[in-house]
């Protein structure tokens with residue numbers, strides 16, 4: 001429990017209504033979208049909902065003075081337990097900071113507070129013909145602050161990159177309440193260390209992001225969607241490689257294996273062709289119908305060379321939306337196949353995608369656990385989902401060993417533990433394996449410099 005004196009200081013800063021302490025509120029802020037099982041220690045002692053950076057600064061100053069842990073929280077859509085307050089203390093929820101401060105059309109940049117939902121930011125810019133490309137599948141609920149804190153990716157990363165490629169400036173509140181302004185609208189900037197990149201992907205362990213300036217690009221005038229089915233996942237991967245080698249860079253190239261397709265078929269109550277083992281959903285974009293038709297033609301030719309079963313070009317926006325709705329809803333459809341699902345987020349060199357999937361198949365057979373595989377084939381980031389019942393202790397043990405081997409498989413082919421979901425709690429046992437002792441030591445040195453009392457999101461990353 002936070003002491004009465006601290007509690008009163010927090011109320012003085014954000015007002016009584018924005019300091020939540022009831023049992024039900026503390027429970028509500030104790031979990032995120034990972035499958036980390038809850039223990040009572042995960043509860044925050046108090047939830048604080050500031051409205052401005054100045055309030056965040058004052059809250060942090062109080063927390064620093066009294067050495068109270070602070071866990072930042074956006075929409076809690078994180079997959080690795082990042083916003084779970086492992087050590088109690090304050091759950092600092094940025095959900096009231098929802099102002100889009102400025103859309104600078106001349107410089108093609110947008111500045112927004114941390115709690116703005118990703119889709120709201122996208123739509124605000126799109127209304128002026130400007131495009132913010134990073135589109136995590138969670139964009140209808142994730143916050144832009146959470147996206148920066150996790151360096152979120154999305155479907156369009158293959159062509160347009162991830163969040164960090166768009167961050168121009170940040171306002172960050174440090175552990176002791178100091179407000180730091182980093183970067184800005186100058187396109188070239190090598191003044192000192194690139195701290196905005198350090199804070200991007202720092203998972204709430206180095207500071208609280210209160211404001212973000214993002215660069216934008218012009219919105220492509222036309223978009224098209226293709227759905228291609230294959231007899232093997234290898235054929236799907238080969239299609240992506242050849243497409244890229246031939247200079248056709250799709251905006252997105254998402255792959256799903258048979259287990260995923262079965263989940264979707266079950267969900268939509270539609271039959272599934274027995275010969276289909278994998279499917280690719282491809283988004284293309286450009287400035288004219290002719291450009292799109294040329295791209296679609298080249299992709300179809302490549303897919304046919306790679307033994308595609310069927311190539312379908314969406315004939316209308318509605319058809320395209322339906323195809324993408326399946327991909328965006330895939331995570332939930334897969335989750336409905338079993339009592340529990342452990343979704344991972346490994347990232348491998350693109351040419352190792354088929355090999356790592358073969359290894360995952362072998363792991364699935366070895367442990368007798370179904371593993372659904374889908375992901376961003378265009379950039380080698382895949383999400384193997386182990387379908388299981390964690391309530392059965394023997395099965396839970398097999399799941400842990402299977403997950404361990406999935407990470408080992410990713411590292412063995414030159415990959416990494418996380419492409420976009422971060423380390424949080426769920427992957428911290430593996431971080432030394434990925435970075436080595438020297439790598440972890442360097443991270444800890446940065447952490448100690450910026451958070452000497454260790455109050456920012458303690459217990460995460462290592």
Ligand SMILES: Cc1cc2nc3c(=O)[nH]c(=O)nc-3n(C[C@H](O)[C@H](O)[C@H](O)COP(=O)(O)OP(=O)(O)OC[C@H]3O[C@@H](n4cnc5c(N)ncnc54)[C@H](O)[C@@H]3O)c2cc1C
Nearest residue numbers: 074075076077078082137138143145146149153204209420
């Ligand atoms: C269905 C589903 C689909 C998803 N698809 C994708 C995807 O395609 N790509 C992808 O990258 N991710 C995806 N995710 C994961 C998740 O949505 C992202 O990590 C997202 O960026 C988290 O945003 P959030 O606002 O929910 O952050 P939270 O979950 O609340 O927090 C995530 C981490 O960031 C920290 N944090 C949050 N806000 C701040 C802040 N203002 N300052 C400092 N630290 C902060 C928290 O402490 C925590 O460590 C998906 C999740 C779900 C549930």
